[in-house]
Amino acid sequence: MSLEYAVETVNLTKVFGNFKAVDNLNLKIRKGEIFGLLGPNGAGKTTTIRMILGLIKPTKGVVRVFGIQVEKERRKVLKMTGYMPQRFSLYEDLTVEENLMLYALLYGYNRREARERVKELLEELFLEEFKDRLAGNLSGGMKQRLALAVALVHKPKLVIVDEPTAGVDPPLRRYFWKYFKDLNKRGVTIIVTTHYMDEAENCDRLALIFRGRKIAEGTPLEIKRLAFGGDIIEILLEAPSPPKLEGIEGVKKILESERYNGTVSIKVLVDDASSRLISIVKRLESNGVKVVRGSQVYVGLEDAFIKLIGEQAQ
Numbered sequence: 001m002s003l004e005y006a007v008e009t010v011n012l013t014k015v016f017g018n019f020k021a022v023d024n025l026n027l028k029i030r031k032g033e034i035f036g037l038l039g040p041n042g043a044g045k046t047t048t049i050r051m052i053l054g055l056i057k058p059t060k061g062v063v064r065v066f067g068i069q070v071e072k073e074r075r076k077v078l079k080m081t082g083y084m085p086q087r088f089s090l091y092e093d094l095t096v097e098e099n100l101m102l103y104a105l106l107y108g109y110n111r112r113e114a115r116e117r118v119k120e121l122l123e124e125l126f127l128e129e130f131k132d133r134l135a136g137n138l139s140g141g142m143k144q145r146l147a148l149a150v151a152l153v154h155k156p157k158l159v160i161v162d163e164p165t166a167g168v169d170p171p172l173r174r175y176f177w178k179y180f181k182d183l184n185k186r187g188v189t190i191i192v193t194t195h196y197m198d199e200a201e202n203c204d205r206l207a208l209i210f211r212g213r214k215i216a217e218g219t220p221l222e223i224k225r226l227a228f229g230g231d232i233i234e235i236l237l238e239a240p241s242p243p244k245l246e247g248i249e250g251v252k253k254i255l256e257s258e259r260y261n262g263t264v265s266i267k268v269l270v271d272d273a274s275s276r277l278i279s280i281v282k283r284l285e286s287n288g289v290k291v292v293r294g295s296q297v298y299v300g301l302e303d304a305f306i307k308l309i310g311e312q313a314q
């Protein structure tokens, strides 16, 4: 048992009928990180989350939350965790404020404390002016804010948000991420699922899930490197023909080279762009090649994921 992890799953598996929704999943989510669970529709993200929270029983495997085995001490785990589900599941015939009060009281606050906490959350999530509106009459973005507020009522140290920004407009999406980062700075571990790759870039680490299995794990940078086998740099030279780059330290592969009007543009796969770009440029210059410019080619997570999933699907 390790106490450095907020969540640890060991061989976590869920079978529905004869369909394996989650297949031997091993995750180690560190305390204090923002961890992204990514994967296409039906990959098993929500099922994994529900097992982490003890809402459904694993077919096989173990989940520990802050070292506590979920199946054995479910109530303890529920107290430490906040959950914003993928589908709105609050009381539609209660107002915003009533929903929050209800949960605050359920979590054991007395009336005065509950009122204070609810006021705080109404302010933080800009729900003050809608507090008397029935939850059922809220817009999509307001519902998401209320669902997040409810997940945070009891100040959990682990917050799991399942597609919090689905159907949310860009300014609110940005606010949500700012809010997650603030929470995270206050020591809260966050697990998030999203289909927006620009959001996934905000995570400290990610796991890519496909057909119930983990096919990649790491920081956004590590995952991109894994997908492409390194970083890509592009160098523009004044030369009649491409110079020899093979054999230079850090160069893994010449991906592309194009001649145009006395210049050559080359795309090179290297092990680490931040350190190799300068050394390669220097090396070329010392060989008498005039380098016009050199830069790292930005690779999006989306490209990386499509590549990794494409390899698995074959």
Ligand SMILES: Nc1ncnc2c1ncn2[C@@H]1O[C@H](COP(=O)(O)OP(=O)(O)OP(=O)(O)O)[C@@H](O)[C@H]1O
Binding pocket: 016, 021, 039, 040, 041, 042, 043, 044, 045, 046, 047, 048, 086
């Ligand atoms: N209670 C259930 N009974 C039968 N099959 C289920 C059940 N819950 C989930 N599944 C199936 O398990 C698979 C994984 O579902 P899950 O909801 O975990 O995917 P997801 O990664 O969250 O997808 P999405 O991105 O669409 O939310 C799907 O094929 C789904 O139909």
Ligand SMILES: [Mg+2]
Binding pocket: 045, 046, 047, 086, 162
């Ligand atoms: Mg889901």
